[in-house]
Amino acid sequence: MTQPIELDEALFEEAPRINMSRRGLVCGLAAGTVFPFVVSGCTTNPYTGEQELNIFGEAQIAEMAATAWSDLKSQTPQSSNPQLREAVLRTWNRVERVTPKAGEQWDVAVFDTDDVNAFVMPGNRVGVYRGIVDLSENEDQLSAVLGHEVGHSVYRHAGRRMTRATLAQTALIAGQVAVVSSEELRQYGDLIVGLGGAAMQFGVVLPYSRQSELEADKAGVDYMHAAGYDVTQSVRLWELMDAKSAGQRPPEFMSTHPEPARRADELTRYINAKGYALI
Ligand SMILES: [Zn+2]
Numbered sequence: 001m002t003q004p005i006e007l008d009e010a011l012f013e014e015a016p017r018i019n020m021s022r023r024g025l026v027c028g029l030a031a032g033t034v035f036p037f038v039v040s041g042c043t044t045n046p047y048t049g050e051q052e053l054n055i056f057g058e059a060q061i062a063e064m065a066a067t068a069w070s071d072l073k074s075q076t077p078q079s080s081n082p083q084l085r086e087a088v089l090r091t092w093n094r095v096e097r098v099t100p101k102a103g104e105q106w107d108v109a110v111f112d113t114d115d116v117n118a119f120v121m122p123g124n125r126v127g128v129y130r131g132i133v134d135l136s137e138n139e140d141q142l143s144a145v146l147g148h149e150v151g152h153s154v155y156r157h158a159g160r161r162m163t164r165a166t167l168a169q170t171a172l173i174a175g176q177v178a179v180v181s182s183e184e185l186r187q188y189g190d191l192i193v194g195l196g197g198a199a200m201q202f203g204v205v206l207p208y209s210r211q212s213e214l215e216a217d218k219a220g221v222d223y224m225h226a227a228g229y230d231v232t233q234s235v236r237l238w239e240l241m242d243a244k245s246a247g248q249r250p251p252e253f254m255s256t257h258p259e260p261a262r263r264a265d266e267l268t269r270y271i272n273a274k275g276y277a278l279i
Pocket residue numbers: 148152208213216256257
């Protein structure tokens with residue numbers, strides 16, 4: 001299992017959302033000057049309207065993830081408990097239809113293992129494990145998990161993550177370490193080399209950056225609110241995760257979703273600022 005790594009948010013500069021000129025400059029630099037091999041460069045995310053640097057097309061990433069997804073499904077038992085499946089799918093349907101990706105084709109699998117985990121893979125594939133459903137005290141908390149995963153998909157975080165990893169690796173090889181923190185690069189580069197040809201595993205294995213996690217957390221709460229769920233339960237969910245992490249075996253979700261206590265704090269601030277609830 002890959003250890004979680006902390007990615008410096010300054011790595012390949014993701015400028016604040018409002019600062020488009022800075023972001024545009026970064027994209028231009030990456031596409032033409034620093035990394036001349038980048039041909040696709042910046043694209044506009046149709047769901048958020050934001051410019052993003054993504055050297056892989058969405059279709060290409062979805063295709064890469066297809067193998068990992070079918071492997072996972074053939075190797076992991078799926079739940080045959082009708083109540084459990086129904087609870088997940090009911091919550092999923094209620095959340096999905098208020099998101100920018102409403103009505104798209106999705107494949108949702110409910111895996112029958114104790115893993116306290118959930119994930120989304122490129123190509124609209126969502127995996128939910130029995131363990132995280134069991135941890136959730138109610139449907140509102142489950143909606144927080146599912147909303148968070150849709151958030152990753154809407155923001156196309158997998159593509160962002162693969163782009164960063166690839167640029168980091170290429171920069172290492174090309175010796176262009178001056179443009180970014182060499183320490184971060186080494187860390188990421190080692191990880192990529194270690195993974196070898198398992199790039200398709202990126203949809204599952206690698207943790208997202210802190211900024212991506214925060215984006216997904218906030219998007220998840222937005223969807224919960226729109227779907228009529230109790231948004232305060234998202235905070236409770238992270239508190240539960242935090243409590244569980246104090247035990248012997250932290251939830252798998254935590255390996256890719258670190259710092260539950262801090263996330264609960266950030267979500268509380270966001271929920272209050274949005275006026276969804278007063279916590
Ligand atoms: Zn996440």
